[in-house]
Amino acid sequence: MTKRTVTATYSVVLDETVELSLVDVCEACRIDAESVFEMVNEGIVDPEGSDPTNWKFNTLALRRLQTALHLQRDLGVNLPGAALALDLLEELEALRRRTT
DSSP states (O other): OOOOOOOOOOOOOOOTTOOBOHHHHHHHHTOOHHHHHHHHHHTSOOOBSSSGGGOBBOHHHHHHHHHHHHHHHHHOOOHHHHHHHHHHHHHHHHHHHHHO
16 A cells, blocks of 8 residues: 655635735745745845835735745745746736636
8 A cells, every 4th residue: 555645735716905114925835035035036026115114015916925935935936937837827817717
């Protein structure tokens, strides 16, 4: 008999109008602020606010950050590659919505 390991993943659906601070995003993604700064500089997300202490992220930005982290951790994609992949995935999703 073959043993299988099952991993459960839990997620929370957030209202798209929710605004998250830099601290909130770091906690949600389990990363440090420097990693978020790098992703902002790469164009993965564009927070509202003039400086990091005032940055606000919406839930779509949180999802982009989490997806970029998965691309890095699971597939070894670097930040520029993750930014490109995210843009292409969003474009593909938009095209699918238009055709249905």
